[in-house]
Amino acid sequence: MRVAVLLSLGLVCSLATAATGDWPMAAHDHAGTRYSPLTEITQANVARLTLAWSFSTGTSKGQEGAPIVADGTMFVVTPFPDRVIAFDVTRPGAHVKWTFEPKPDPHAQGVACCDVVNRGAAYDQGRVFLATLDDQVLALDAASGKELWRTSLGEAASGQSITAAPLVVKGKVVIGNDGAEFGVRGFIAALDAATGREAWRAYSTGPDADVRIGRAFVPVREAERGADLGVSTWPPGAWQIGGGAEGGWISYDPQLDLLYHGTGGPAPRNALQRAGDNKWTATLFARRPDSGDAVWAYQLTPHDRHGYGAGNESVLVDLPLHGRDRKVLLHADRNGYVYAMDRASGELLSADPFVAVTTSHGVDAATGALRDDKSKDPQLSRLVREVCPASAGAKNWQPAAWSPRTRLLYVPHQNLCEDTAVFETSHIAGTPYLGAESKMHAAPGEPLGGFFAWDPVARRKAWSLRERFPVWGGALATAGDVVFYGTMDGWLKAVDALHGRELWKFKAASGIVGQPVSYLGGDGHQYVAVLAGVGGWAGLVVSNDLDTRDATAARGFAGAMKDLPSATNRGGMLYVFRLP
Amino acid sequence: MSSACRSAAAALLLAVALPGCEREARRFDRMPTPPDERAQADALGARPAGPPGRGMRERAAAGDYREDNAYLLSQGKMYYRWFNCVGCHAQGGGGSGPALSDASWAYGHSPGDIFTTIMDGRPNGMPSFRGRIPEEQAWEIAAYVRSLSGLAPGDAATNRGDVLSGGQPEYLREPLRPQDKPK
Numbered sequence: 129m130r131v132a133v134l135l136s137l138g139l140v141c142s143l144a145t146a147a148t149g150d151w152p153m154a155a156h157d158h159a160g161t162r163y164s165p166l167t168e169i170t171q172a173n174v175a176r177l178t179l180a181w182s183f184s185t186g187t188s189k190g191q192e193g194a195p196i197v198a199d200g201t202m203f204v205v206t207p208f209p210d211r212v213i214a215f216d217v218t219r220p221g222a223h224v225k226w227t228f229e230p231k232p233d234p235h236a237q238g239v240a241c242c243d244v245v246n247r248g249a250a251y252d253q254g255r256v257f258l259a260t261l262d263d264q265v266l267a268l269d270a271a272s273g274k275e276l277w278r279t280s281l282g283e284a285a286s287g288q289s290i291t292a293a294p295l296v297v298k299g300k301v302v303i304g305n306d307g308a309e310f311g312v313r314g315f316i317a318a319l320d321a322a323t324g325r326e327a328w329r330a331y332s333t334g335p336d337a338d339v340r341i342g343r344a345f346v347p348v349r350e351a352e353r354g355a356d357l358g359v360s361t362w363p364p365g366a367w368q369i370g371g372g373a374e375g376g377w378i379s380y381d382p383q384l385d386l387l388y389h390g391t392g393g394p395a396p397r398n399a400l401q402r403a404g405d406n407k408w409t410a411t412l413f414a415r416r417p418d419s420g421d422a423v424w425a426y427q428l429t430p431h432d433r434h435g436y437g438a439g440n441e442s443v444l445v446d447l448p449l450h451g452r453d454r455k456v457l458l459h460a461d462r463n464g465y466v467y468a469m470d471r472a473s474g475e476l477l478s479a480d481p482f483v484a485v486t487t488s489h490g491v492d493a494a495t496g497a498l499r500d501d502k503s504k505d506p507q508l509s510r511l512v513r514e515v516c517p518a519s520a521g522a523k524n525w526q527p528a529a530w531s532p533r534t535r536l537l538y539v540p541h542q543n544l545c546e547d548t549a550v551f552e553t554s555h556i557a558g559t560p561y562l563g564a565e566s567k568m569h570a571a572p573g574e575p576l577g578g579f580f581a582w583d584p585v586a587r588r589k590a591w592s593l594r595e596r597f598p599v600w601g602g603a604l605a606t607a608g609d610v611v612f613y614g615t616m617d618g619w620l621k622a623v624d625a626l627h628g629r630e631l632w633k634f635k636a637a638s639g640i641v642g643q644p645v646s647y648l649g650g651d652g653h654q655y656v657a658v659l660a661g662v663g664g665w666a667g668l669v670v671s672n673d674l675d676t677r678d679a680t681a682a683r684g685f686a687g688a689m690k691d692l693p694s695a696t697n698r699g700g701m702l703y704v705f706r707l708p
Numbered sequence: 709m710s711s712a713c714r715s716a717a718a719a720l721l722l723a724v725a726l727p728g729c730e731r732e733a734r735r736f737d738r739m740p741t742p743p744d745e746r747a748q749a750d751a752l753g754a755r756p757a758g759p760p761g762r763g764m765r766e767r768a769a770a771g772d773y774r775e776d777n778a779y780l781l782s783q784g785k786m787y788y789r790w791f792n793c794v795g796c797h798a799q800g801g802g803g804s805g806p807a808l809s810d811a812s813w814a815y816g817h818s819p820g821d822i823f824t825t826i827m828d829g830r831p832n833g834m835p836s837f838r839g840r841i842p843e844e845q846a847w848e849i850a851a852y853v854r855s856l857s858g859l860a861p862g863d864a865a866t867n868r869g870d871v872l873s874g875g876q877p878e879y880l881r882e883p884l885r886p887q888d889k890p891k
Contacts, residue, residue, distance in 0.1 A: 238796070238833020241804055285835070309795070511872060549872040553792065558835045560795020560804075565872040668803060675809045678801025680874035686801050 149648025154194035154248040154293035155527060156645070159444040160379035162529035163605045164646035168654035169707060170608035174622045174632045177705045180655060181222040185700030187211065189671045190243040190663015192525070194293065194602065194643035195702060197657075198251035199270060200650055201225060204702055207663065208237055208244035210260040214273060218650025222704070226273030236262035236284035239558060241309040241683075242665035243672070245291050247525070248643065252296035252321060259290040259303050259375075265319055267301070277324035281305060281317055287558045288312045292375030297387060297417045300327055304375035308392040308437065309683075311561030314373030314409070316389055318420060328420035332372025332391035332408050334358045339408055344421040348474045349496045351405065352425055361405040369555045370402065371395030372409035376439025377527060381455070384472050386414045386423060388444070388457060393429075393437030397519070398550040398563030399506050405430040410438045412459060412467075414474060424474025429463050429498055433506055434487055434548070435519035435564070436462035441527045443537060444471060447584060458584055460528055460539050462521025463498065465491060468584055480587050482580065483522040483543055484571055486514055506550040506564070518546035518568040520598075520665060520685060527643065528582075529603035529611065534625050536581040536590050538611050542598035542666070543574035546684055566684025576688060579603070579613055581628060591628035597692060600666045602643030604656070612656060614640025616667060617695040620658055620703070636660035636703060639696040641667055653706050661700035662692070671698055730776045731864045773819050775851035775860040784852025785866045785878070787845045791837065793853075799874035800856035800881075805833065808856045809881060817859060822850040858882040 149166055156162050169177065185191060189207035196203050200218040205211070212228040237244050240261055249258040255276060256268045262284045267276040281303075282288040287310025294303040297318075304316040314332035319325065330340040335356045347353045354360070359367055374392025381388075394402055394409040410429040415422050428438045442459045447468075449456070457471035464485035468477040479491035489499040504515055523541035530537050546566040553563030570576045577595030582588075597616035604612040609625040616639040622632040639662030649655045663671030668682040669689045679687030774780050788794060796802075800809030814832075815825050826846045829836030837846065855865040858881040868877035 234832050235829075235835075236833070238804065238835060240833075243804075509870065547872065551789065551871060554790065556792055556840060559792035561792070562795050565794070565798075565874070567872060567874070672802060672804070672806065673810075673812070674803065675801040675807040677876065678799045678807075678809060678874040680872060681798040681801025681807065682803045683795075683798070686798070686803075 150198045151196055151645040151647045152198040152251040153196060153295060154250070154643060155377065155379065155441070158295070158297065158380040158382065160377060160441050160527070161443060161605070162527060162603060163531055165607045166646055166648060166654040167607045169606060169610055169656065171610055171624055171631060173707055174608070174610050176707055177622065177632050177656070178708050179634070180704045180706045181220070182704065183215070183222050183702045185213070185659065185661065185702060187700045188661070188698040190245045190667050191642045191659035191661030191700045192245040192247050192601070192664055193659055194248035194645055195657045195659060196249055196251055197645065197647035199254070201270060202657065203249045203251065203256050204659065205246045205249050205258050206700060207246055208232065208240070208261045210246050210258065212249065212256070212258060212268065212273070217647070220651070228268055228273045228275070230260045230264065230266055232260040232262040232264065233284055236289050239284050239287045239307060239310055240289050240291065241306065243663045243668055245664055247291060248293040250294045250296050250301070255321065257294045257296060257301045257321070259292060259294060261289050261291065263288055263290050263305065265294065265301060265303060265324065267321065267324060279319055279324040279326065285558050286312060288373070290375055295378040295380060296321055297380045300417060302378050302387060302417065304378070304389065305373050306375045307373040308371030308395050309560055309562060310558065311369040311371060311395040311555045312373040313368060314371060314392050316378070318417065330415065330420040330422070332411070333362070333367035333370040339422065340415065340420045341422045344416065344423050346424055346474070348424055348426065351427065351430065351495070351497070357405070357407040361407045363403055366402050369395060369561065370406060370409065374437050374439035376525065377441035379442050379444050380417065381444050381471060384455065385416065386471065387417045388412065388414055388442040388471065390438035390440060390442065390459070392439050393432045393435045396553050396561045396563040397435045398553060399431060399433040400508065400550060401552065401563060406432065410436060412438055412442065412469070414471065426469065426474055426476065426496060428461050428467065433504065434515055436521055439525065440523060443528060443530045445530055445532070445584070447535070449477060449585065456584065458530070458537050460523050460537070460541070460582070462517060462523060463488065464517045464522040466582055466584070478587055482539070482582065482589070483541070484516055486516040486545070506548070508550060511547055511549045513547045514545050515548055516545035516571055518544035518684070519548070519566055520544055520568065524600070524665065526600050527602040529605040531605040531609070531625055533607060533609060535585065536583055536625065538579070538581055538603040538605055540579050540599035540601060540603050540613050542577050543571035544568045544576065544598070544688060545571050548684070562683070565680045567679040568684045568688040570688065577615070581625070593623070593628050597689070597695070598666045600641040600664050604644040604646060606646055612644040614642060614644060614658055614660065616641065616662055616692060618660065620644065634703070634705070637701050638662050638699045639667060639670070639692070649706070655704055655706050657702065657704045659700065659702050662696050662698060667692065669693060670696060730774070731778045733777055734779055773847050773851065775819065775854055776864045778864045778866070780848050781852050781855055781860060781864055782866050783845070784848035784850070785869065787841070787849050788852050791841055791849070793849065801874060808853050810857060817854065819847070819850050819854065822853050823847060826850065856881065
């Protein structure tokens, strides 16, 4: 009885969040839908959407953050130096309430693999939580911007950084580290929201005790059975510098009381130096938020040869499948497949390619095994051509959105293949641990970028759009059946959620790699906000001013992006739109 | 042939041959550079305060550094890869670290500047390799880094390596000036 009351209370609370028109976390809700229930902006009127206000972030690196909105305030986190700006959105015109400078260690810029980005803050009960590039997690008083606590989760000198947006679950701030490219051992940690004290930490590699695989863990597939697989699936000791660090997205189901997150790719990239499955890198985990204990796991890409990892977001949706309602987890992975899992049991429901894939030939439905194409195995002194998807993945960090109205998943992504070669590399703490070089290019017959709507019941694309550059920012779906996304050449676009028809677009001052959000302003009107400012891994050629004559620059992204410098320029800017 | 003419021809021959000699020179008779006081102090854990790299620049000026020698440049290229410079700076085009093949230098492009950058690190992300890279090798890496933007003589700079080719081999490179940037 008490459990039932608590459960329904939880449900009411999560519904209440949506009803107020706030956007309190990067993904809008714990299910990771990026769906706004606001209905003022519709397909019929979105063409009249107009700029309400804008604000320079004062920084020029990739603006991958989501502005979050709660309690009449918008909180924006800039790229390094991770400045937090709070705006009063109850009154017209971007009144700045406070600004907070966390002053991260500038040395951390050297261990940020993919630009010095920050993906946003999280709001909970009058507090704002964020992480800084130099591995600190902070809590601020939402009203005053006063620092409440800060906890260091590691040392930048070891190669570790944090760029993720935290998720607050049951009084805990949950976040993972970055640095797989530097041989950092990945983890996800939970801190007490009131004090910052570390409650638990679960590593991506190593003994079961470190991975928090214990009595609660239920192996679903044969490959998940056995003790200390995080040790035995590596050459001796290699798990200690084995990567799996990629502070990706975290989602949470309050009814099942399960957290979902994916671990990053293994280190070094040169797979010849790490024989074995390399567990638990490139793995989806379900965990208990109170203890961090793993309940199920599924390694999507065992012995990841191409640096994919599984850090992309998992979106939690309820779907009618095979005649019954299933609690489903949808995950569009870098390896090129959209996975649908039963999120209670960890059972694989389907895995379908969403781009042309050459590195594998599908997923075995019975065993869950990815059928690797052996011709794409790395070999010393041999160039491996047409590796598709490239190491940047068919989709990278850029989060998809889900509309419960259309039951479609809106996926920003890229069409990239690469030529790649490996060489032996040594681990020097704080320096890259790769042993591989790449040159990426557009997949044959495709533009670099794309945006599509995935029907998870029919297991096919409902529609798809072509974009000149990778669509490196997030998607936003609204109850007005309008879907928003930004492009690296600076367009914020609104399209018809059912057919993909373009309804409106706005040209921003710089390329967009941020996450559009929607909220209810103090005037009772619906707003759409997005950060522009090109950067991120795909945008490094501009944000770090790279020399694109070297196609291996930006870990192989520069060759594919050589036209970007002529299409856009640096500069962080917040844009907020409304109907006139 | 007059004697004046002969000596002019000899001078010409010498002028052509001399750089070639430096290109191929191997110095086996030379003792390894003795560690300077600063490095010694480092090893003892007592690092004297003072402007970094001064001694290094003086040594570079004193000729303890060569970038017209093919062997040293190819060694530098090898160490550039071994010490993971390539992971951040790629084959000069950059990545998480800045490009080294263009004409923009945040901390200077003299051999001494680059040596100091490698050994002491820089505040915006460049780690210190002191204690990780022997000084001799750091000088060779510095010379190679200069060759990435065409600052080292082309007749000594390395040819393309047995790796995934990123662009022009070093011996063909020229500094990328701001006005050369793709528009």
